[in-house]
Structures are given as C-alpha cells and as structure tokens.
Amino acid sequence: MLCLETTDLCHRYSAGEAVLHDIALAVPHASIYGFLGPNGAGKTTTLRLLLGLIRKQRGTISIFGRHLDEHRVEILRQVGSLIETPSLYEHLTAAENLALLQRIHRVPAARIAEVLERVGLAATRDKRAGQFSLGMKQRLGIAAAMLHRPALLILDEPTNGLDPNGIIEMRDLLIALNREEGTTVLVSSHLLAEVERLVSHVGIVHRGRLLFQGTLDALRRESQSAAHVSLHTADDGHALRLLADAGVPARCGSAGLVLPAMPPPHIAAINRRLVEQGVEVYAIGAQGGDLESIFMNLIGSRAA
C-alpha cells in the first residue's frame, strides 16, 4: 500500500526552464524513503509541492490514498515536515517553542516532554532556541514536526550541517520513529552514504527526472550487475589475446579493457600472467560494486 504517490509532477519557476519532469513517486506505507539527488536536482521543489507550499502546475499528488487538491487540510493535519532550516522563535526556549505548536495542534501538554526526550533535548528544554547549536536546532525542528504524531514525516536534508555523531543520532531517531510508531518517513539527501543505513526505499532524482525508484536491495542488485574489473596496459590488443587464451572474457572499454567482476585472487592471477607474458600492466582493479558507484553512474550517464 502506498502512503504517498505522485504522477506526472512537473514544475517551472516563473518564466524559467522546467525544473521537474513527470516525477512519479511511490512511497510505500511505513517505509523510510530516501529521496536522493545532487544539489539543484529538484528535491526541495518536489517536497514543497507535496506540502502545498508552492502551487502545483501539473500532475497529481495523493497522500493516504486521497488527492491533496481535494483533502488538503485533513491530509496535512497528519503530516509533519521540516523543510530547509527549522522555523523557531529564537528568543523562546525549546519547550516554549513547542508549547505554541502544542496549542495549535491541540495535543496534551505532556507530549512536549515526550518529544523533547525523544530527540535528546530534555535537559535543555529551558534553554533559548537562539543559543542552540545547528544540530540542536535541527533536533528541535524534528521534535516540532513529530509533536502531533504525524503518520508521514517529510524531511528535507535533516542531516545538513550535522557532525558525524549528529548524523548517527538523527538516523537512530528516524529508525525508532518508523519502527515503534509506524511513521512513514520521506527524507531527502544529496549523499547516498548518509542515508544508506537508514532507508528501505530509494528514489534518485537528477535534473528534475526520477532516474531510479525501488527498494535499497534492488539498487544493490543493480550495483552488483554494474560491477566489473578494469584493466589498463601498455598493449591492450596483446592483453586481449592472452586473456582469450586463458578463457577470460574481456572487451575494449572507453578507458582500457573491461572484464567481468571476479574475486581478488583471480585479479592478482591475471595480473601475474600478463606480466609474465611481457605485457606491462598500468592499472587493474575492481570497479563499481558499491552503491555509491551506481548512484554516480546513474547521475553521470545523464550529465550531458
């Protein structure tokens, strides 16, 4: 079952070029969905459209099985969000900031202590938000977003500006929310490595187009099939003949020879054999078996 679905989502800022082209997101219920892409890919624009913060020009948006156009208020009541920097009153304390929202959402006052505890700010509840570090502000922003127990959390680069420890804490918090409260989380990032241990599903966007969407496992399988060994020698023609004699399939690539993925001892054996046969080996090594490579390949293949 899908928690959020878009079809044909397009966007153009005033007279500029289109920045989103036919985005079809499918965010499963109770998933943690990583919306990934480099700077300027269109992540924030998409998330703003999902929250009704900018006017939709084309396409459809359904959340909890209902069209956002027709059920905007009821839908957004069950959504929590943090887009770019959290909007906080700097002269108010953490607890006072949340108390304002608690009255708007009409949730029990006890919920404030609960969410502050959840994000690790219970001890600093009476400190002014203006004195908070970036990481603390980010955590207070998440506390505000989750105050009314939303069924869907939409977070735009929540790890931006956090140190490695802060990134791990954010990850643990989102995993706990997802597992313990069943919250669906849609989180954007420009770094796959940062969300790799957090997300169950991935959408990769580049230049306003969705290049991949599926489970993290499906992305892993793609990266495995993209794995290969690259070989660069002083005489690739000679190397190709020697490899054929040894029964190793190889082909000419744009930068040397491309061989199928193989275990490291086999790579070492091929290297030895070529050198023994008088071929100078400049470089040999495994390529592209990791997620980051498939991410970069996907983006790079559309770079032109």
Ligand SMILES: Nc1ncnc2c1ncn2[C@@H]1O[C@H](COP(=O)(O)OP(=O)(O)OP(=O)(O)O)[C@@H](O)[C@H]1O
């Ligand atoms: N208010 C705006 N007016 C005009 N163009 C905009 C506006 N906001 C964003 N853009 C452009 O739209 C494109 C997509 O930007 P967007 O902020 O959605 O990307 P992003 O993936 O969130 O990038 P980042 O990680 O840098 O925030 C970019 O080319 C950007 O310059």
